[in-house]
Amino acid sequence: MTLLTDVQDVQHATGTRAGRRTSRPVALLTAAILVAALMAVPLVFLLIEAAGAGAGELKGLIFRSLTWSLLWNTVRLAAVVTAACAVIGTGAAWCVERTDLPGRRVWAVLVVIPLAIPDFVVSFGWNSLWTWAHGFTGASIVMTLAVYPLVYLPVAASLRVADPGQEEVARSLGVGRVRTFARITLGQAKGAILGGCLLVALVLLAEFGAFEILGYQTFTTEIFTEFHGYSFAASCALSLVLVLLSLLVLAGEGALRGRGGRVTRTGPMTQRITPPQRLGRLRWPVLTLFTALVLLSLGIPIASAVYWMTAGLPPALSGGANVSLLNAAAHTAGYGVAAGALATVLAFPVALLAVRHAGRVRHLLERSTYLVLAMPGVVVAFALSYFTERYAAGFGYGTPALLAACYAIMFFPLALVGVKASLARAPVSLDEVARSLGQRRLAVLCRVTARIAGPGLVAAFCLVFLSVVTELTATLLLIPTGTQTLATQFWAYETNLSYSQAAPFALVMIVVAAVPSYLLGRFFQRPALTRG
């Protein structure tokens, strides 16, 4: 027995198996550092620009009443919408995943689709039908309906893998149904809820189009306006405040999450089927709420677009408009493909390092790329365009390449999540077996890793593609002169109040984004083929 205890002490000292890997992946590390550096470019540019403007001027531009009113507008909207999304998203996720709600599978799809509809199309839908839908009230309603799936999705996913046995144990220990929900279920979903709320808050800080339509002034809309009015110093000052605000949100989420927020499951990862909770008398009220939610979030934007298309004259269907629609769609697709491919390729080394070679430096490297999350699209675009124009002698300014790079940086975190998830499906042990069977590294990459990770890489590509299709802010700032995408053309018509001409673009964006996101949702819900 002494032998056993001796050795167990030793085992503690050895630590995890990941620590076994001693080889230093130099090429991979270099690539990942380059990617991390690229992700830092917008922030660096912004700081260079700020330095150029001078501290005194920036101080004057930041500490004025406009900043405070923007701050008040931004913060109160973020607080209200985040809270509303947390309640709606968590409640909906629990009902769909854990209760006997009739038609759960259909609801599971319907409550996610609103995410695919661009926020500015949702606000267009409301604002073009009802004039009262503007300002703070309008923005609260529209943004809540547009982004609550950001909370729903992670919470539903975490409830799906969390052990329902814990709820049963709590009940068996004499804890009631409501308190079990509060203490166990919400505890299991805490990390997911916080993560979802973080995304909601960041989206609100970055949103431009919807607020412009609703006439609600935030940092993003003001930066845009100042930039278009060639007040670069003001844009720069406000951008700094906005980035700081985003960093605060990120830090706040990290602090709230704490250390013990992880949901672990002790048994094997087999999904045990537990009978869903009975809604009982709440069944009809809950069904009514779900119907209302889907009608408001999905029905109104679509109905509105269809209404304007049919209400107006048929110019939308005439030859000229169709060509423009096709042309814009082609440009959108082109940018989507370029940015999707670029972001996926950039994410690959960082993800591979994170998944295959655990270590503090590498973890830090991966984390650093998430700083991009704190850079709203308008800031990235502003930093890139102003820098290239002013400091790089116009090099790259107004080119498609700059816009594609901007997209790739903005949506890098999305690609990284997708690539990491797909690489995690191909464990190192498979590579080792393949090599022991006489295959060289390259052959292993082609025959095993890429084959298993492939579908996930495509999914990561699609995520970025979809985000590009519905992106407006950076596109408006960086699109080469004379080119139009679906989003910018919609925007041009919308600002001219040509609703019937804008409507077809809205519908096309909805269709282009909604169908693949449905498929993507299915892909990410599918369990991995092998168990750990």
Place this chain on the structure above:
Amino acid sequence: MRDVTVCGLGKTFGAHVVLAGLDLEVPAGSLTAILGPSGSGKTTLLRLLAGFERADTGTIGIGGVLVDGPGAYLPPERRRIGYVPQEGSLFPHLTVAGNVGFGLPAGQRRGGKVDALLETVGLGGFGRRYPHQLSGGQQQRVALARALAIEPAVVLLDEPFASLDAHLRASVRADVQEIFRRAGTTAVLVTHDQDEALSVADRVAALRDGKIAQCAPPDDLYCRPADPRLASFIGEANLLEGVVSGATVKTLLGALPLDPAAAIPGAAGQVTVLIRPEQIDIVPNEDGLTAHVTSYRYHGHDAVLYAQPEDDAGVEGSRPVVVRITGGPHRPVGSGVTLRARGPVFAWPAD
């Protein structure tokens, strides 16, 4: 089929020494089990043999070819090692046939050879299924067929039966043993389960402190372990004080014949005696050690009891004696028993 020679193998992770000058010989055609508790470096040894890690010191030879050593390193794909990982690690995107044929040249991946291998492991007709459609035991056998397909110089198995249910483990273990025996495959199996090591392997190497403490046929290792610590690790053991004179040794269980293999210098003096629980019988009230039962574990096929020798038996402060009995009546705790041991027993000179 070739043999494996390991000399002075050392491997350190950070500040922790996992292997410290390990020597091991695996004869051609044998099934050798590496036995050690989890964390003892078994898996590290296997990964070094396979070439997934490089040794810090020492050499590894496979079939007379130096595959790892100062200035020499053969990558895993050129070692012709059949590696069967713990969980099987089947390629999830390939069918069973695709998995088995993975290491074969492109032309041979479908057809006779793959089918024949699946027959060998008892999975004929399963070729078109996917890994997730198989049970754990079936996955393990596919992993074995996949390793055998490349006609490896040696097959390495990393705790291959650990993930199987107890009843399945015995049958898969027997199948694997039979497959190896028929093909004359050289195999190295790593396990923490001494039952498994003793029942499956031709030779068992006990791994301790980063070295092989002893490598011997199973019965040798069990009956004649290199030292008392090892005796307790492999099965249950009574380690008693004794005095040797000539061919007998005197213990508290009486005078017993000494195993001739025990090397006692001068054939006399103080020794530590190993008496296995099954070497002790409960006898009717005759000559023997009187004791009372302190614990009783019933297993169906046998029972294990701990008996504390009575003080008036002339031995004070002795520890309880472990006894394995087959059949016989239930022995309630506190009841009196008389114990007698059967020789020959093994012994080491006392420290």
